[in-house]
Amino acid sequence: MSKSNSDKPRRLAIIASKGTLDWAYPPFILGSAAAAMGWEVGIFFTFYGLTLLQKEIHPQVSPLGNPAMPMKMPFGPEGFQNIQWPIPVAMMSIPGFNAMATGLMKKTFANKGVASVVELRDTCVALGVRMIACQMTLDVFGFGQEDFIPGPRSPERQPFSSSPPTPT
């Protein structure tokens, strides 16, 4: 990142269209990092990404649709933890497999010291990142603004291009 010579802050717009755990991290990590750099940041939540704005969120990972996902255990001796488990695809479709994989992934993240998605979302809000909810998808999926954390706005009410976010 190069030094900006003008007084105008650099700006970043991110589109979040998926609500699984692996897709929940990038917009909140990039958004909070850019906001910490003094950038003006807006995240546009659409389709399944909208669920990341709900008050209670429990994003999951799905090994079935992600063949490159490392299948490792977050506990036990180091040699055991380094084993890459060859899980048959048929097994990934067993009920409860997603929940188990999600639990193991969250444990891995916590072991390494990665902040949770909710912590990162709270950080974004505290740093003044503007959360924009897609009105069309809100209508399609039947979500109301009351389902979401305080702050998100539909673009009609608060265009991204109007005023800069005010850090709290």
Add this chain to the structure above:
Amino acid sequence: MTTTTLDLKGLLCPMPIVRIAQAVKTVAIGDTIEALATDPGVLADIPAWARSTGQELVSIEKTDGKAIRFIVKRVK
């Protein structure tokens, strides 16, 4: 002029720069913040943060252990 200390050990990206960005707003201009981190990413991120925000990076160095010590000064 005072120095505030900040423990960032164990935190991973993006939390070290987030905490520095938040901490710098709480100290007076001319004050410094001394921080200890363990994420090797701060070696790149903190100088970039200082350049991007116009604050001064006084020093950044690896300590004897696994930690990285850096000092930033609020100049604006």
